[in-house]
Amino acid sequence: MTDHEGTRNSLWRIADPDSIAALQGALADAELLIADGHHRYETARVYAEEVGGEGDHRYVLMLLVALEDPGLLIFPTHRLLTGLKDDADKQIAIRDTARRDFDIEELGDPRELEPPGGNDRVAFGYMDSFFKRPFRFTLKDQSIADAVLPGMPEPYRHLDTAVLEAIFLRGALHMTEDDISHLRDLDYSKSLDDAIERVESGAADAGFFMRATPVEQVREVAATGEAMPPKSTYFYPKVPTGLVFNPLA
Numbered sequence: 001m002t003d004h005e006g007t008r009n010s011l012w013r014i015a016d017p018d019s020i021a022a023l024q025g026a027l028a029d030a031e032l033l034i035a036d037g038h039h040r041y042e043t044a045r046v047y048a049e050e051v052g053g054e055g056d057h058r059y060v061l062m063l064l065v066a067l068e069d070p071g072l073l074i075f076p077t078h079r080l081l082t083g084l085k086d087d088a089d090k091q092i093a094i095r096d097t098a099r100r101d102f103d104i105e106e107l108g109d110p111r112e113l114e115p116p117g118g119n120d121r122v123a124f125g126y127m128d129s130f131f132k133r134p135f136r137f138t139l140k141d142q143s144i145a146d147a148v149l150p151g152m153p154e155p156y157r158h159l160d161t162a163v164l165e166a167i168f169l170r171g172a173l174h175m176t177e178d179d180i181s182h183l184r185d186l187d188y189s190k191s192l193d194d195a196i197e198r199v200e201s202g203a204a205d206a207g208f209f210m211r212a213t214p215v216e217q218v219r220e221v222a223a224t225g226e227a228m229p230p231k232s233t234y235f236y237p238k239v240p241t242g243l244v245f246n247p248l249a
Contacts, residue, residue, distance in 0.1 A: 007237045011244075033067070033222045036235050061246050063239050067215050074218070076114065076210035077231040078195040079164065081173075083185035084128070084205035091130070093172040094206070098126070101144050101167060102137035110134045110196045113209035122163045125209030129202045139163065153224035155217065161232040164208055180230065188231050 002008045014020060034041055044060045051057045065072055084090050098104060107113065113125030113134050122139040139145060142158070148166040149157045156162055169175045169186070180186060187204065189195040198204040213233050221228055 001240070003240060005237075009240060009243070027064075032062075032064070033219065035065075035218065035233065037062075038227065056246060057248055059246065061244060067219060071237075072215065073236045074212045074215060075190060075234040075236055076212045077234050078114075078189045078192065078210055079169075079208040079231075080187040080189055080195060080198055080204035081185060081206040081208075082187070082204055090173055091128075094126075094128075094168065097167060097172040098135075098137055101140060103140055105136045105138070107134040107136055110200070111192070112136070113196065113207075114192050115209075115211040117211055117214065120158075122158065122160050123211070124160050124164055126206070127196070127199050127209070128206035129199050129204065132200055153221070153226050155220035155224060156226050159213065159217065159221065159229065159232065160210055161213070161229045164210075165229055168208070190234050 014023075041060060048057050084094075107125070110127060113127060113136070115123045115125060115136060119138070121142070122145060123136060125134060125136050127134045145157045145163045145166070148171065149162060152162070165180070169180060173185075175184070175186070178184075189198065189207075192209065195204075195207050195209060199207045213228075218228065218233060
């Protein structure tokens with residue numbers, strides 16, 4: 001099956017006992033990192049405990065991919081803000097926070113809003129619908145991130161998404177965890193073109209434009225036992241939902 005993005009999906013069943021045993025042996029001591037779907041996994045665990053006993057409900061369907069697979073890609077998810085249009089205090093808070101904590105560079109083209117990789121410092125793009133001028137914010141010093149994320153592991157404090165959430169969403173805009181999880185004055189876009197269009201058209205009041213999180217950085221955060229911030233990664237290609245089912249009577 002070829003999906004709407006042109007990705008060809010092939011599915012086949014392995015029923016040979018020797019092949020299954022070889023696969024089980026290869027994975028016996030492997031460590032699994034839940035890259036996508038941890039809420040579904042947690043729900044499955046709760047369901048299994050509610051049913052109790054042994055049975056098919058104790059097993060969860062999953063797709064396993066090697067982190068080293070060159071075909072595994074991570075794309076960024078951009079943050080879009082609303083609720084700024086009629087709130088001058090929030091606009092000023094974003095401006096003052098950016099000037100205080102970030103080196104600010106004005107860009108010549110909105111297409112440059114998604115920062116390139118390879119920079120160790122936290123960075124992301126910013127543009128609002130009022131002036132429509134694209135900027136890049138680069139954290140002045142890592143100590144600023146360390147101060148706003150006390151008690152968090154060192155790899156986590158280097159995440160663009162974690163620092164953005166702590167400094168701007170929770171800090172400047174005083175969003176709560178409930179606000180963020182329920183998307184109050186907040187939305188996401190996986191497409192740079194879509195995010196730019198929504199800001200320029202006024203559908204969104206402002207946007208923070210993210211770069212992709214490297215696979216190795218995901219691994220480092222997972223090794224600390226900490227979960228990634230919401231919408232930090234968009235793994236690609238996506239496997240279509242519903243290719244296989246676990247029928248639970």
